[in-house]
Amino acid sequence: MIVVIHEAADQSRQIKELIEFMDAPQVLTATADNWRAQIGDSRLAAVFVSAGLPKSVQSRIFDGVAAIDCNVPLVVTGDGGSLSDKAAPWARILNLPNPMQIDELSAVLEEIWAVNVVRRSDTMAPGTELIGESNDMRMIRALIERVAPSQATVLITGESGTGKELIARQIHEQSGRTGEFVAINCGAIPEHLLESELFGHERGAFTGAQVARAGRFELAEGGTLFLDEIGDMPTAMQVKLLRVLQERVIERIGGTKSIPVDIRVIAATHRNLQQRIDEGTFREDLFYRLSVFPIEASPLRERPDDVPALANMLIDKVAERYGVRISLSDAALAALCDYEWPGNVRELANVIERLAVLRPHGEVQLDELPGAIRGDGGDRGEDDADAGVAESTLQLPDDGLDLKQHLATIERDMIAAALREADGVVQKAAKSLGLGRTTLVEKIRRHDLRD
Structure with a gap:
C-alpha cells in the first residue's frame, strides 16, 4: 500500500490519481493524524509526505514509519525546503518537486518497486539455520564457532x-x-x-x-x-x-x-x-x-547427504507460502540427491517451489521432475529447464483446469523468482528471463509484483 499524506485534501487526491494513473494498486490518502489508523495491518510500500508540513509533524510521521519498518521508502512531495532536521537518517528519501511530472513520478515508482522487491521476505529462502550434517557443514559450523567471538x-x-x-x-x-x-x-x-x-x-x-x-x-x-x-x-x-x-x-x-x-x-x-x-x-x-x-x-553437489534435510525444510516453506504440502516419493528424492545442482540450494528451492505450483497436492513422482534432474534431459541448460517444466504440466487433472490462470501463475512465480535472484534489479532479472526491460516492467505491473 502507498500512503499519501498532505496538508491539503485536494492535493492528496491529485497525487493519488496520478499514482493510480501509473497503475499502482492500493493508494490511500490520509492526514498526519489518522494515517496510522487508516492503514491497519496493510503492508506499506511507500509513504508520500508533503514538504510543506511542519517539522514536528514530519518528525512524527517519520517516527511512525520507522516503528513499522525503517526500510519503507519516503517520498517528499513539493518544493518546500523545510524538511525535518530529524528526517530519518535510516530512510531512503526520494523527491518529487512541483509541478509533478509523469516521467519523474514513473522513475520514483520504479525505484519504490525495486526497494520493495528487496524488502519482501523471501519465503522460499532457507531460514537462518545451516541445514545439513555432512562433514563440510560440520566444518563450517566449527569455523563459525571459532571466529564469531x-x-x-x-x-x-x-x-x-x-x-x-x-x-x-x-x-x-x-x-x-x-x-x-x-x-x-x-x-x-x-x-x-x-x-x-x-x-x-x-x-x-x-x-x-x-x-x-x-x-x-x-x-x-x-x-x-x-x-x-x-x-x-x-x-x-x-x-x-x-x-x-x-x-x-x-x-x-x-x-x-x-x-x-x-x-x-x-x-x-x-x-x-x-x-x-x-x-x-x-x-x-x-x-x-x-x-x-x-x-x-x-557446493551442494559435494554434500548430497544434505539434500533430504534441505528438501524437507523447503517443503515446509512451501506449505507456509501456498497452504499446500507436497511430498517426495523415494525415487524422486533419490533423483534429487543424485543431481549435481549447478545452482546449489537456490536451484533446489526453485524446483521445490515449482513442484508446489504444478503439483499442489499429493506425492511427487520421479516422472514429474524436470528432465535434467531425472537424468534423461541431456546437458542441463535453459532449454532443458523449460522442457522439464513443460513435461511436468502435460498431465491434465481429471477435473480439468483453467489454462489461462495456470499459465499466468507459472509466469508470475518465474518472474518473482528471477527478481529475488537479481535482488530486485529489473535489468538483471529481464536478462535471466530473456525479456526486454520494458516488457518485464509491464508484466510486473500486470501481476502486481511491485510491493
Whole structure:
C-alpha cells in the first residue's frame, strides 16, 4: 500500500490519481493524524509526505514509519525546503518537486518497486539455520564457532546459491555484538549510488539530497556489515573501503567530519578474487585485509547427504507460502540427491517451489521432475529447464483446469523468482528471463509484483 499524506485534501487526491494513473494498486490518502489508523495491518510500500508540513509533524510521521519498518521508502512531495532536521537518517528519501511530472513520478515508482522487491521476505529462502550434517557443514559450523567471538574480518567464498549470507548471519548471531546485521549487495547497486548507500551523504551533497542520510556503515554501528558480491565492487570504491578497514572511520559524501565506526565486516563473493587481482580489477591489498579468516561454502553437489534435510525444510516453506504440502516419493528424492545442482540450494528451492505450483497436492513422482534432474534431459541448460517444466504440466487433472490462470501463475512465480535472484534489479532479472526491460516492467505491473 502507498500512503499519501498532505496538508491539503485536494492535493492528496491529485497525487493519488496520478499514482493510480501509473497503475499502482492500493493508494490511500490520509492526514498526519489518522494515517496510522487508516492503514491497519496493510503492508506499506511507500509513504508520500508533503514538504510543506511542519517539522514536528514530519518528525512524527517519520517516527511512525520507522516503528513499522525503517526500510519503507519516503517520498517528499513539493518544493518546500523545510524538511525535518530529524528526517530519518535510516530512510531512503526520494523527491518529487512541483509541478509533478509523469516521467519523474514513473522513475520514483520504479525505484519504490525495486526497494520493495528487496524488502519482501523471501519465503522460499532457507531460514537462518545451516541445514545439513555432512562433514563440510560440520566444518563450517566449527569455523563459525571459532571466529564469531573475535573481531577478525571474514571472507566467505563459494558458488552462487551456497548460503554465504546464512554463514555471515550465523557469525553475527554468535558474535555477541549488539548492533544490527546490515547487508548490501555490491553488485546489485549501480556504481553511482553505491558510495551513498555505503557512506551516506550530507544535505546538499548532490542534486536531490534534501536531507542528510546515514549509510550502511553507520547503520551497522555496533553490529555487522555484510558486503555481498565484493568481487563486483568498482575499483574506486575498493580504495575507500580499504581506508575504512584500516582506520575505522568514514566520511559522508559532501561531509568533512570523520565518523568513527565500530563494526564487524564480513565479505562474500562467488568470483575468483585471485584471478581478478591478476586482471587488475581487484586490489591485492584489499584482498588481504578481507581474507583474515576465509571460509569456503561447499557446493551442494559435494554434500548430497544434505539434500533430504534441505528438501524437507523447503517443503515446509512451501506449505507456509501456498497452504499446500507436497511430498517426495523415494525415487524422486533419490533423483534429487543424485543431481549435481549447478545452482546449489537456490536451484533446489526453485524446483521445490515449482513442484508446489504444478503439483499442489499429493506425492511427487520421479516422472514429474524436470528432465535434467531425472537424468534423461541431456546437458542441463535453459532449454532443458523449460522442457522439464513443460513435461511436468502435460498431465491434465481429471477435473480439468483453467489454462489461462495456470499459465499466468507459472509466469508470475518465474518472474518473482528471477527478481529475488537479481535482488530486485529489473535489468538483471529481464536478462535471466530473456525479456526486454520494458516488457518485464509491464508484466510486473500486470501481476502486481511491485510491493
